[in-house]
Each structure stands twice: as structure tokens, then as C-alpha cells.
Amino acid sequence: MRLTTKGRYAVTAMLDLSLNYGNGAITLADISDRQGISLSYLEQLFSKLRKNDLVSSTRGPGGGYRLSREAEKITVLDVILAVDEKVDSTACEGKGNCHDDEKCLSHELWTSLSLQIQDYLAGITLGQVVTAHQSNKDDKIITFSH
Numbered sequence: 182m183r184l185t186t187k188g189r190y191a192v193t194a195m196l197d198l199s200l201n202y203g204n205g206a207i208t209l210a211d212i213s214d215r216q217g218i219s220l221s222y223l224e225q226l227f228s229k230l231r232k233n234d235l236v237s238s239t240r241g242p243g244g245g246y247r248l249s250r251e252a253e254k255i256t257v258l259d260v261i262l263a264v265d266e267k268v269d270s271t272a273c274e275g276k277g278n279c280h281d282d283e284k285c286l287s288h289e290l291w292t293s294l295s296l297q298i299q300d301y302l303a304g305i306t307l308g309q310v311v312t313a314h315q316s317n318k319d320d321k322i323i324t325f326s327h
Contacts, residue, residue: 206245
């Protein structure tokens, strides 16, 4: 599985919103400045995040985005799937036609890995990532348990 820039940026932007949860609406321009993500790219991502009910928006002065629910109730997998990323390690996209329209020798291995990755990401909330980031003063590797 290769997580593209789209998935990484979506998670990063949602973590930025999580850090600012309760501080009112956050503009995409603020997220763009803090995270170094293009404003036009964020607009595309947030359109998908809004359609998947992960964020809500407010127009006008003082407007912007906020999480649609607490960060502890949004998983990393929710965010990745909302922006149309696939969590799939198979070459055939799970169809089983990887080698001459048959399953290749390693198909079950890659399918199992994909399921493990999905389970792992489904077990980690944005809140957990923010808490780990805030408490990691020594740049240690953090492991997430779910």
C-alpha cells in the first residue's frame, strides 16, 4: 500500500483541525500556512471531507471549518477513505486477477496485509495522534495500540 500525498495531506489537515478543536472555525488559509499545503489542494480535500461528514463549514466573516465531531470519534481510516484513498496492498486491487486472470501466489499475503493496515488505521483516532504529538517532547517513536 502506498499512501499518496492526498491521504497524507488530508490526515495532516484534520490533525490541524483537531489541535484547534473548540477554538471556533479554522480557515483553510490558516491550515495552508501552518502545514505548507496548497490552499487549492485543501479546498479539494475539504470538499470530500465535508461530503463524508467529517467536517462542517461556516461561511462569511469568522467562517471556516471545524470537525463535525470530537477528534476521539474520527479514525485515521475515516479520513483516508473520505478522500478516496485505497488501503490495498494487492497489485490487482483485491480483484484476484493478478496473474493471467488468476490469483497470484502471494495474493492472500497482500490481502491479509491490507486488512491488517485497515484494522490498524481504524483503531487510531485523530485524538490519539494529537495526544501523542503533544506528549512526545523527545522525538521518540510512538506506537499506537488499539
